[in-house]
Amino acid sequence: MKTRDKILKASLALFNEKGERNVTTNHIAAHLGISPGNLYYHFRNKEDIVHAIFGEYVRHLETAFTPKDNGPTLDVLMSYLDGVFYTMWEFRFFYASLPDILARNPALHQEYFLVQTQLADRVVAILRSLREEGILAIDEESLPDLAHTVKIMVTFWISYQTTQAVEAAITRPVIYQGVLKVLFLIRPYLAEEARDTISRLEDHYRRLALRTR
């Protein structure tokens, strides 16, 4: 791996573990066994590293929203949820430090805002196509509200878990619990015909979520 990439990888890991403010550039360099000077050869400053990581985060989201195959919409939804939650998990430091980071970096705030808007649109689009396939029976008026709700749940589920548990140990099962929470949100709007399918899905994720906790 290129040094630049190693720096990004190590930074992300350390940020997630200790919080961005508690990780110094010397920390990162020492962790990799490279010199601080070398780190600054590859990045202008610490903010530059955060910015690059943000780029990766956006690319991950893109991937999560790019359907691999054209299967049934419900499968696509689940793949979305899986992917997005996983992204949230991989970049969890980001949500914890978000206000701090955005407050001191207006350019990044602008970018973040754009990404979030697109994300919201995508969630609405998915819900709408679920309605068109007869899976959801929701009136147009409630649709943005539901989308919004889903987005908040997806965004903060990981954050919420890290502060709730006294010994923070976020694992795969916790992610599946998040997926279940989203299913719970859309359940009241399910069309009669979709109930069975969703029930089976819930059972599936419930088993995955049961490993710990």
Next chain:
Amino acid sequence: MKTRDKILKASLALFNEKGERNVTTNHIAAHLGISPGNLYYHFRNKEDIVHAIFGEYVRHLETAFTPKDNGPTLDVLMSYLDGVFYTMWEFRFFYASLPDILARNPALHQEYFLVQTQLADRVVAILRSLREEGILAIDEESLPDLAHTVKIMVTFWISYQTTQAVEAAITRPVIYQGVLKVLFLIRPYLAEEARDTISRLEDHYRRLALRTR
């Protein structure tokens, strides 16, 4: 006002504005026109200030959950929502910096955990009494899930808004939008007889929420 209280007030304001990590003890002292030494006369260290603010936060929550009058449960619920959202707004820095703060202060983490558990119990209790009054028609099984969902929405609504808007200007209307989001969450579980009442409530808050944005 006593200097001690002035320090707490100024700290809270600055923390909310700039994020806890971006506010130094010198900042706070300078902001108040007192010497750094004086600040340390009233508080052992910065952590001590954060801890005192946390105490105030807990007291605010208590107050929000103490019913003023014994009116109909629905009114009580609305008063709760109002109070809790307002508390979240007043202590919004807290949620933004929570992982950092709790990570470096295990004692506080423990306290926080306790408060959160009590909070969760209270939300469940309120939902249950709404069901007993015939306002909610929800099966016992789904009740904790709904409570959990409501709690996450209440906890992160303000956080979410501060990062979503490019120029962060959280105002009263934003709080009412949060109240509306919670009403949206419980709407699918409303008993037929309660629909009208809730509709009127929604209209009421929709008007309050419309002032800006």
Next chain:
Amino acid sequence: MKTRDKILKASLALFNEKGERNVTTNHIAAHLGISPGNLYYHFRNKEDIVHAIFGEYVRHLETAFTPKDNGPTLDVLMSYLDGVFYTMWEFRFFYASLPDILARNPALHQEYFLVQTQLADRVVAILRSLREEGILAIDEESLPDLAHTVKIMVTFWISYQTTQAVEAAITRPVIYQGVLKVLFLIRPYLAEEARDTISRLEDHYRRLALRTR
């Protein structure tokens, strides 16, 4: 007791326990339950307190060297040793912090120098009178050397013990061990006739020194 005296007493106790540099004026005031302002009403500054304690130390030494009764010289010697060692013990912080204290206070250094010179003279005088009584058989030439040696042992015995033991617990027996060390120093110079008397003295102190350690 007058507040002034209470301050001196508490300061001495705290200095001995924690070292002069580790005891703040606020510490002393808090320990006594008085205000820092009050402390400064009674003493111009911290140095003033140290200076006053030094005065007490000198007065203690005077007392230790003032023979109560005109018994046999040997008894007087033992009473001296007892008193002086006890003074060293009561003001032990002084020896630990001496170079620091004297370095920043030339006036005190001058006074200290004077007291030490007088002390040396007194030790010489005692040894000389022991010789005149036929207890010591020492030539005039060696007398100052012996006096000097005794003085060093008396001065540093307590200091030495505090650093040698890992858990510092200086007790009465340790003082008697110091007395024994001085007897060991003068033993080679004893007149034949005095051997028995000294032996009995040694036995006496050996018993007292045996309580611990």
Next chain:
Amino acid sequence: MKTRDKILKASLALFNEKGERNVTTNHIAAHLGISPGNLYYHFRNKEDIVHAIFGEYVRHLETAFTPKDNGPTLDVLMSYLDGVFYTMWEFRFFYASLPDILARNPALHQEYFLVQTQLADRVVAILRSLREEGILAIDEESLPDLAHTVKIMVTFWISYQTTQAVEAAITRPVIYQGVLKVLFLIRPYLAEEARDTISRLEDHYRRLALRTR
């Protein structure tokens, strides 16, 4: 010289001159014309510097106790005394600040304790071999007492001198006076045959000690 070594050298000089507690890390940095940050690049904290100096002190003692040639025991003894006294002089701050330093650093206290125990053993060993060579005529019982006495004299001679003199100017002659004091301590235990040799030694050191004072 490496910066690290320069820091150690300057710290030792300043500690000796002003007392460890009166020398700040800023002092040291300013004295060397380097930035405070640079000092902390080479040492974790002030304690770390003190600890490194302690290491040097131990190494000096080792050297002083490593006989260069296998000459007569008496010569070896004198070389020991010379070396040890010189070490005491070079690290004199240490003895002055010892109680403070050890009190706040239990790990160092432990190390110090070990070194002191080894030192005591070595002094006993030297005295014993002097007896075996017929230089000392001392009974086994008194041997530890004499060793102890010698050790106290060696340990505190420099300390004593710095506080006794109003203008502290410890010079080589003062060290030779210390050597003479030790010779005075062992003189009463000399075998008849060794008297002459020791007398000549005393004369030799007396000349060296006479330069000043």
Next chain:
DNA sequence: AATGAATGAGATTTCATTCAT
């Protein structure tokens, strides 16, 4: 590409001392 010593601003905290009451 990479090293690593060095910088300097600034953060947290301490503490002797003052002063209005």
Next chain:
DNA sequence: AATGAATGAAATCTCATTCAT
């Protein structure tokens, strides 16, 4: 005599960043 809030200088330490090699 006494209070206690307040000061301000200074001490320890951190860390993003630079730069000669």
